[in-house]
Amino acid sequence: MSKVALTVNGKPVEVEVEHRTLLSTVLREALGLTGTHIGCDTSQCGACTVHLDGRVVKSCTVLAVQVQGQSVKTIEGLAPSFDASGARLHPVQQAFSECHALQCGFCTPGMIMAVTGLLQDHPQPDDQQIIHGLEGNLCRCTGYVNIIKAVKQAAQMMQA
């Protein structure tokens, strides 16, 4: 067992973990942040996507001990990072809701974290950039059409 200190959604936390414990397990089980979903556990689906020091990663494929001293943002931290009171949705969440970019919603937290990562690199992405940028996230319901629509709407909202 080791102690790992990290920052999660802006707050410093310290957890005691086995070395084989995954970051996703710490987020969901030790910290109760169950918005980070586990869809496959084989590094394919992206449902577990979070930001690690500002870059998207699959938290089921990172060991908790690897992130000592680093900063993690999960879906729970997204709205407060945009609006300190957390009363308003982040524009990407808002656009997903308005464009009906989800059906069962299982992929949605990972999808939204991937989209916010994509918009950092490409603030006004075209279709190809959106498709390429979301290759690590699978959705079994929507057929992606409304997800692409939501990304474009979010990009506009964030520019305004």
Next chain:
Amino acid sequence: MYEFSYVKPASLDEAAQLLANHDDAKPLSGGMTLIPTLKQRLAQPSHLIDIAALTELRGIEVTAGQLIIGAATRHIEVATSMTVRTALPALAALASTIGDPQVRNRGTLGGSVANNDPNADYPAAVLALGATVHTQRRAIAADDFFQGVFTTAIEEGELITRIAFPLPTRAAYAKFPHPASGFAMTGVFVAETGGRVRVAVTGAGPGVFRWREAEAALADRFAAESIEALVVDPSGLNADIHAPAEYRANLMKVLASRALRAILNSSEGAVA
């Protein structure tokens, strides 16, 4: 996952020492292959030696006609580095097609080359460019490094430290990605360096290999037509649920032609 001890050494020497002291220790770089393997209990290392942050394994520079990239350099860094995009754009383009953004943000050059997955992208570039793989002990020519499926010249306790790519006059990579993972069903890297043409194929056979017939044909005439005239024997090529060997044999020609057209149609002569 079976239990293991995670250790984060402060220097390359310390990492090498840890690997020497523990027979069943394994280096951990980006973890994009190793962690999924551990989750499936396909490996049981006693220790994971985290080398991803070692300064000796990081950095990108051009010196004496070579592009030198540290083993722990992540795919995203190679894809976006202005140094790589200027000196060897085909390599930057290759890196930008590996997996997906999450994988590119973690996975590293050294991890990919050490792993030598038969469908991985980087091995094609290392072999076609005639790169040199440096370890803490020696320098290994690409032609001696890759030795078949998941097999390389790397010995127990040996760590890839950096890879030196001679700068080609022109080069391009074309791949047919597996639609789910992005891995190359087949990928072909064509490079002309110091007047010599080398063609490396990944994904099609049991490990990356040089396509000598294509090299000879292109040495005669550097054009897509030279490739189209070749006949590829599918025996010995990979066949699986994704594609039979004949399909991969055809992909070799299609992708080599695409790489050539990309080279000959681009003003810089080096895109993928």
